[in-house]
Amino acid sequence: ALLMGNPAVLKLPATGGLVHLLTADAFAAALPPGVINFVTGAGRKTMPPIMETGLVDLIGFIGGTGAMDKLIKQHPEPHRLKVFAQLAGKNIGIVLPDADLDVAAEQCMLGSTTYNGQRCTAIKLMMVHESVADAFVAKYAAKVGALKAGLPWEDKVAITPLPEPSKPAFLEGLIADAVGKGATLVNAKEGGGTRHGALFIPAILDGVTKSMRIFQEEQFGPVMPVARYSDVAEVLAALKASWNGQQSAIFTSDPAKAAPLIDALSSQVGRININMQCGRSPDQVPFSGRRSSAMGTMSVAEALRAFSVETAVTYLAKDATSVALGGALDQHSKFLAPL
Structure with a gap:
């Protein structure tokens, strides 16, 4: 500006x-x-x-x-x-059957928990093929469970208190809705979904379906839903129905399997990430949506x-007076003066 x-x-x-x-x-x-x-x-x-x-x-x-x-x-x-x-964003991480699950779990963990998941670029829903879902959830839960929770100035802390007073209750409502409709709180024994004041322990929900609030609503916090699918058509339908238009992440080793998703996403989001979390950087890449x-x-x-509107100053090239005037304007006009 x-x-x-x-x-x-x-x-x-x-x-x-x-x-x-x-x-x-x-x-x-x-x-x-x-x-x-x-x-x-x-x-x-x-x-x-x-x-x-x-x-x-x-x-x-x-x-x-x-x-x-x-x-x-x-x-x-x-x-x-x-x-x-x-x-807002409801970025979807899509895990195909041939994905490297170690990479997918690591990148989805980073994408969903960095800054407590409180960034528009966070992965806020994971759709995982049913053939690899158990293995993925186990790897993902282990990585999330290894994150240290505490105060920001403590050494190696990754999960910190949430700044909004009303956020913990909102997240608890999303969890209650999902569990009440059949989802599983994967890391309940490890304290997932519990809070200590404003410190909210990340909660992993498995078996999430489109009937649950967490499938559609932006949680903007450390509640991470996993939805299972059997056919990529289910993913395409979810992408088409979503209000999200920011990003998505695809995890696969097969370009032929990635291509249909890229083709669909190219007119739905501003950035498609391959085998990596959703994110903002580098700055030379346009951040669109x-x-x-x-x-x-x-x-x-x-x-x-x-923050600007183009303004053109024109004159007749065949008129000698106008040509002379136009050539000298930058010496007198602040608008036309060189930067």
């Missing part, structure tokens, strides 16, 4: 907002007043008055689809509003385009 000449209003997040005090101090020391403005407080109270002014030309947003929809509707002229948003997962592409080049 700044590179393209835009002033900005930054809404500080309710969780972790204190860290931005350092950012605000740095901007205040380097930029003129009014270039970057910070707003604090509950988004439901602070954002509607700003959007209702109609002075917002572009909104950049990271969060849930419901909040994004409300913000757009609050603008009095939504047709004028450009939207650049990274939203479809459906309810994104509006716009996140990359340096795309961000510059998103």
Whole structure:
């Protein structure tokens, strides 16, 4: 936004907002007043008055689809509003019968538990072929069980307390719904699904079906569902029905088996990962999405385009006066001056 000449209003997040005090101090020391403005407080109270002014030309947003929809509707002229948003994800890890299960288990563990699974790029549902499901779940559970839970500053801790006060109860509700409909809490004996204050021990659910909330809803936390399938058509149907449009991961050693999934996913998600977890990096790879997962592409080049509108200055090439004028404008116009 700044590179393209835009002033900005930054809404500080309710969780972790204190860290931005350092950012605000740095901007205040380097930029003129009014270039970057910070707003604090509950988004439901602070954002509607700003959007209702109609002075917002572009909104950049990271969060849930419901909040994004409300913000757009609050603008009095939504047709004028450009939207650049990274939203929710329900990324599916697909394990085919010929997959290297050690690789699949390791990558799915990393993809579902890093940052407590609280990232849009996390693997939030695993669909595993029934012929290898038992072996995969055993390997996956062993890797998850080896993760140390504790406080962030403790040595080698991988699972830490959740920042949102309401999140543990929400996760417990997803587990109760799944178990009540026939799923198995694989690591119950190891404490899976229990909590100590805000510290939530990762829970692995096996036998998950589409009738369960965890199959559809974004958990955004350490509850990891495994659904079993007998035919890849079941996976394709789940992908087609999903609201997710961010990423997916395919685990296989056979290009012929990967191809139908890639062909289907190519028009459904923004990134397809082969034998690796879903993720953001490297930065030179565009971070895009479809459906309810994104509006716009996140990359340096795309961000510059998103926060700008092309303007052309033209003149008649056959008119000597216009040619002379056009050649000298960059010496007088700030807009046309070289960067």
